[in-house]
Amino acid sequence: MQEKRNSTTLKPRQSSHRTWLWQLSMALLWTSALLLLSAFLSRLAAQTVSVTPILETDPVPSSGDAADDACIWIHPTDPSQSLIIATDKTSGLLVYDLNGHQLQYLASGEPNNVDLRYNFPLGGDLVALVGVSDRAGKD
Numbered sequence: 001m002q003e004k005r006n007s008t009t010l011k012p013r014q015s016s017h018r019t020w021l022w023q024l025s026m027a028l029l030w031t032s033a034l035l036l037l038s039a040f041l042s043r044l045a046a047q048t049v050s051v052t053p054i055l056e057t058d059p060v061p062s063s064g065d066a067a068d069d070a071c072i073w074i075h076p077t078d079p080s081q082s083l084i085i086a087t088d089k090t091s092g093l094l095v096y097d098l099n100g101h102q103l104q105y106l107a108s109g110e111p112n113n114v115d116l117r118y119n120f121p122l123g124g125d126l127v128a129l130v131g132v133s134d135r136a137g138k139d
Contacts, residue, residue: 057100060088061107069113073128085130087111093132110136 060067070086083103084096093111095104112135120129 055098055100057084057086057094057096058102060086060094061092061105062088062090064090066090068111071114071116071130073116073130085114085116087114087132089135109134 057067066088068087068089070084073083073085075081075083080098082098084098084100086094086096088094089112090110092105092107092109093114094102094106096102111132114130114132116128116130118128119126122129
């Protein structure tokens with residue numbers, strides 16, 4: 001007696017063929033998109049942008065390579081009153097207005113980096129806290 005075979009097992013499945021063709025076409029589409037994006041980004045990265053300053057801060061008290069790190073405190077209600085806080089890495093911390101004029105100089109140690117955190121809880125209030133690292137470790 002001869003066994004009857006199921007006709008679906010002898011034919012290639014059309015749905016798996018379509019799935020394979022769909023996956024191949026999507027892979028080619030994504031590869032093409034990535035190649036185009038890569039070409040665009042490499043052209044963009046190759047462009048040179050020239051930046052010309054319109055203001056600069058007053059010089060730091062020390063000579064040579066002393067002006068270093070800076071951060072900007074943004075005034076909560078009047079951005080024009082914001083301040084630039086910067087380090088003179090051989091002698092102290094400076095505060096400038098937005099026109100670059102020195103407002104304050106705190107001579108202390110050899111500050112390296114300066115940063116600030118807004119909304120620091122202090123005595124029941126939220127304040128902006130400025131922190132400085134001292135490369136000399138004296139203060």
